[in-house]
Amino acid sequence: MNFLRLSCALVAAGALGSAALADSARVRVVHASPDAPAVDVLVDGAVAFGDLAFNEATGYASLPAGTYDVQVTPAGLNEIVVIDASLALDGGVDYTVVAIGELASIAPLVLIDDNALEPSAARIRFVHASPDAPAVDIALANGGPVLFGNVSFGESGGYIAVPGGSYDLEVRLAGTMIPVLGLPGIAVENNTVYTAFATGFAAGDPALGALLLVDSRTARVRAIHASPDAPAVDVLVDGAPAITSLAFTQASTYLQLPPDEYDFAVTPAGVPGIAVISASVALDSGTDYSIVAIGELASIAPLVLIDDNTLDPENARIRFVHASPDAPAVDIALADGGPVLFGNIAFTEVGDYLAVPGGTYDLEVRVAGTGTVVLPLPGIAVESDTVYTVLAMGFAFGKPGLEAVIVVDNVGAGKPGNADLDGNGVVDSADLGILLGNWGRAGAGDLDGNGVVDGADLGLLLSSWT
Numbered sequence: 001m002n003f004l005r006l007s008c009a010l011v012a013a014g015a016l017g018s019a020a021l022a023d024s025a026r027v028r029v030v031h032a033s034p035d036a037p038a039v040d041v042l043v044d045g046a047v048a049f050g051d052l053a054f055n056e057a058t059g060y061a062s063l064p065a066g067t068y069d070v071q072v073t074p075a076g077l078n079e080i081v082v083i084d085a086s087l088a089l090d091g092g093v094d095y096t097v098v099a100i101g102e103l104a105s106i107a108p109l110v111l112i113d114d115n116a117l118e119p120s121a122a123r124i125r126f127v128h129a130s131p132d133a134p135a136v137d138i139a140l141a142n143g144g145p146v147l148f149g150n151v152s153f154g155e156s157g158g159y160i161a162v163p164g165g166s167y168d169l170e171v172r173l174a175g176t177m178i179p180v181l182g183l184p185g186i187a188v189e190n191n192t193v194y195t196a197f198a199t200g201f202a203a204g205d206p207a208l209g210a211l212l213l214v215d216s217r218t219a220r221v222r223a224i225h226a227s228p229d230a231p232a233v234d235v236l237v238d239g240a241p242a243i244t245s246l247a248f249t250q251a252s253t254y255l256q257l258p259p260d261e262y263d264f265a266v267t268p269a270g271v272p273g274i275a276v277i278s279a280s281v282a283l284d285s286g287t288d289y290s291i292v293a294i295g296e297l298a299s300i301a302p303l304v305l306i307d308d309n310t311l312d313p314e315n316a317r318i319r320f321v322h323a324s325p326d327a328p329a330v331d332i333a334l335a336d337g338g339p340v341l342f343g344n345i346a347f348t349e350v351g352d353y354l355a356v357p358g359g360t361y362d363l364e365v366r367v368a369g370t371g372t373v374v375l376p377l378p379g380i381a382v383e384s385d386t387v388y389t390v391l392a393m394g395f396a397f398g399k400p401g402l403e404a405v406i407v408v409d410n411v412g413a414g415k416p417g418n419a420d421l422d423g424n425g426v427v428d429s430a431d432l433g434i435l436l437g438n439w440g441r442a443g444a445g446d447l448d449g450n451g452v453v454d455g456a457d458l459g460l461l462l463s464s465w466t
Contacts, residue, residue: 024062039099042073054199128152164188189217189426217285219288236267299325316355321389435461
């Protein structure tokens with residue numbers, strides 16, 4: 001799907017600062033009309049979301065508070081309007097606009113979303129979007145208690161909080177024990193907000209089904225110190241110390257923060273009143289970020305990266321960041337004249353992720369477009385099911401000298417470095433129990449890979465606690 005006007009508005013809002021964001025609304029669209037074709041959504045006459053198919057949802061986009069004309073048309077046929085509505089958006093409010101009902105009577109259902117996170121629970125609501133289904137209850141399977149009771153078409157059950165985990169649910173005719181749809185293995189996580197939709201036809205095609213959307217979850221952000229002549233630093237978030245004594249070449253663990261706008265300040269370690277970097281950064285739900293302190297101290301600046309920590313069980317995924325302030329554009333290549341992996345990367349630029357089989361590689365950094373080697377990198381070991389960021393740091397013509405720093409961004413469940421030992425998506429007391437059960441010997445919980453589960457591993461687990 002295409003994001004045009006609303007996506008541009010989102011980018012613009014991110015540059016306006018926290019006051020402007022507080023005056024903005026966030027909007028997304030869900031296509032829940034079972035017999036309608038793919039649609040375009042127009043805002044004030046311009047396509048905002050394109051080619052949205054049944055059971056698809058857009059992400060949130062930000063718009064200044066105000067009233068907008070919203071039209072829904074068949075994809076590519078913007079002269080045929082099936083929904084024409086005026087939508088008033090309040091600042092600081094999240095909205096979901098659902099295209100609901102059969103095509104002949106399609107209409108917008110406007111929901112106000114409460115995306116507040118609860119660290120010890122998942123929050124979930126239910127929306128009945130099946131046009132021919134009667135009122136229903138959503139309950140735990142096999143005669144279990146009702147979670148959402150007597151919800152009719154076009155209605156939304158209020159939010160409920162449940163512990164993260166996997167649930168077998170069923171949709172019943174309201175007030176009865178008659179199941180009309182089984183929903184086994186519905187997995188939800190703490191610190192996450194969901195909306196579950198019943199969509200499709202109870203007696204038709206497409207058949208009745210469930211659509212589960214993640215509305216909000218924590219963002220994760222870490223800091224990487226790549227300024228070669230800067231001292232160790234502290235990182236403050238909204239004025240409070242969050243990362244301390246981060247030295248050159250070091251990367252912090254990820255902090256978990258609710259999606260919002262935050263003021264980040266980087267100061268010399270132990271000197272909170274002297275900020276060498278001040279930046280306001282908007283963190284989106286469920287997104288990972290790296291904030292790299294880059295450049296010489298006199299011109300130090302933040303380089304904000306969006307991290308794609310998707311794992312590939314068959315390969316290692318690697319990206320390259322040029323963080324050496326006096327080095328020319330470079331190529332990263334296999335040694336001894338081998339092929340280029342990352343080409344013509346200049347200072348502050350980032351090479352796209354590359355998937356390679358796990359193994360040990362001899363690499364070299366070359367002046368871009370030449371065979372001139374400026375830094376040999378022999379014996380670079382990477383593993384499958386792991387994501388890495390490789391940064392060129394230091395000075396090409398000074399001290400500290402040019403070097404490659406390899407940061408492990410994400411690792412598969414059960415591998416050293418991953419504190420989610422049971423693979424359920426969160427780091428919690430169950431993972432702590434596994435670690436303590438292997439204390440003093442090799443086994444699950446050896447997060448630093450040194451062959452024994454000890455206090456260092458406990459510290460890594462607690463720093464990743466969800």
